[in-house]
Amino acid sequence: MNDRAGTRPFLPFARPTLDEAMAAAVADTLLSGWIASGPQVAAFERALSDYVGGRPVRALTSATGAMEVALAMLGIGPGDEVVTPAQSFFASANVIERVGARAVFVDVDLATRNVDLAAAAAAITPRTRALLPVHYNAPLDPAALAAFRARHGVRIVEDAALAIGSRVAGRPVGAAGDIVSFSFHPNKNLTTIEGGALVLGDEAEAEAVSRLRFHGIVRLPDGTRDVVAAAGKFNLSDVSARLGLLQLARLDGWVAARSRLAARYFERLAGDDLLTPERLPPRDNPGHSWNMFTVLLPLAQTGLTRRDFIEAMAREGIGVGLSYEAIHLTTHFRSRGWREGQFPVAERIGRETVTLPLFPAMTEADVDRVCESAGRILRAGRP
Numbered sequence: 001m002n003d004r005a006g007t008r009p010f011l012p013f014a015r016p017t018l019d020e021a022m023a024a025a026v027a028d029t030l031l032s033g034w035i036a037s038g039p040q041v042a043a044f045e046r047a048l049s050d051y052v053g054g055r056p057v058r059a060l061t062s063a064t065g066a067m068e069v070a071l072a073m074l075g076i077g078p079g080d081e082v083v084t085p086a087q088s089f090f091a092s093a094n095v096i097e098r099v100g101a102r103a104v105f106v107d108v109d110l111a112t113r114n115v116d117l118a119a120a121a122a123a124i125t126p127r128t129r130a131l132l133p134v135h136y137n138a139p140l141d142p143a144a145l146a147a148f149r150a151r152h153g154v155r156i157v158e159d160a161a162l163a164i165g166s167r168v169a170g171r172p173v174g175a176a177g178d179i180v181s182f183s184f185h186p187n188k189n190l191t192t193i194e195g196g197a198l199v200l201g202d203e204a205e206a207e208a209v210s211r212l213r214f215h216g217i218v219r220l221p222d223g224t225r226d227v228v229a230a231a232g233k234f235n236l237s238d239v240s241a242r243l244g245l246l247q248l249a250r251l252d253g254w255v256a257a258r259s260r261l262a263a264r265y266f267e268r269l270a271g272d273d274l275l276t277p278e279r280l281p282p283r284d285n286p287g288h289s290w291n292m293f294t295v296l297l298p299l300a301q302t303g304l305t306r307r308d309f310i311e312a313m314a315r316e317g318i319g320v321g322l323s324y325e326a327i328h329l330t331t332h333f334r335s336r337g338w339r340e341g342q343f344p345v346a347e348r349i350g351r352e353t354v355t356l357p358l359f360p361a362m363t364e365a366d367v368d369r370v371c372e373s374a375g376r377i378l379r380a381g382r383p
């Protein structure tokens with residue numbers, strides 16, 4: 001697809017990096033005689049474990065499935081509460097309700113978009129079993145999470161869907177912490193088409209996840225099978241895992257490319273009177289893997305709606321994402337009693353946010369093109 005003038009290729013807001021070698025490896029696995037979970041999944045789990053410093057890893061069909069399994073593994077269910085930010089992808093909250101527990105929302109920080117830990121502490125009740133924070137526009141601080149866990153006696157399931165490849169305190173996200181969940185959806189830093197993984201505290205937890213991702217089945221000494229929990233099915237295929245292995249080998253290079261492109265955005269937007277620094281992600285953001293470049297649109301100043309902006313960018317051949325609506329204002333969570341006005345920062349982000357294109361194969365000229373179009377559209381204002 002080309003832009004209005006038909007001269008420049010459409011620039012999506014996200015695109016996985018896939019090449020002939022990956023296609024050949026996938027084809028090789030496809031024809032290998034074993035395509036469901038098998039040796040490639042085991043190899044991918046070992047490689048991911050090495051990447052995050054040796055903690056046990058289990059691969060699953062998605063981050064959504066992974067987080068649901070993690071909560072089930074912790075025995076979280078009806079009568080329990082899990083504290084989570086009101087600004088994230090819907091999956092972060094849905095998984096809490098999927099296991100029968102109650103999602104308790106709290107607000108986020110405007111710049112990092114990460115959960116406000118003081119608000120999270122204030123939301124703790126005797127029913128709270130876990131905190132489910134999201135690595136969003138900056139890596140979460142492992143020391144702050146460890147202190148939260150110790151102070152409140154709750155488990156922490158980190159939603160690191162956006163954050164594979166991020167580093168904090170000199171180590172990859174996943175190297176420290178309690179339970180960490182990654183996504184390998186095509187828009188993420190590493191893709192297995194669909195897929196996810198959990199980094200677990202110990203081998204016993206990893207074995208429990210192995211059971212819960214595959215029907216709750218255990219093998220008995222006589223070779224027959226038993227079911228120890230009425231679990232679902234969340235096992236990754238070997239075809240996906242083979243792709244994941246090749247992607248993982250490239251991850252750090254791609255994160256470096258993302259970081260260079262983010263720097264170009266900051267350079268180009270420096271001094272802009274509409275996209276001012278408080279509307280951009282934090283610039284000084286060491287270790288961030290830049291899965292997205294999100295900005296808050298100056299809607300009141302320009303008279304534009306977000307839809308006007310997105311459509312005008314599309315006419316210029318530029319894709320713009322929307323991450324994310326405020327979760328507590330969705331029909332489902334309104335039906336649970338959540339209301340407008342409870343989390344002003346999450347709601348403002350939900351109204352104003354857009355995600356500008358950022359993926360490793362982009363060039364600095366692509367960033368310049370996005371900034372030029374966005375600046376012109378915003379300055380022209382409402383037609």
Ligand SMILES: Cc1ncc(COP(=O)(O)O)c(C=O)c1O
Binds near residue numbers: 063161
């Ligand atoms: C913050 C966040 N959490 C969870 C998910 C769910 O990931 P998956 O599609 O692998 O289930 C996503 C995907 O967009 C996400 O952005």
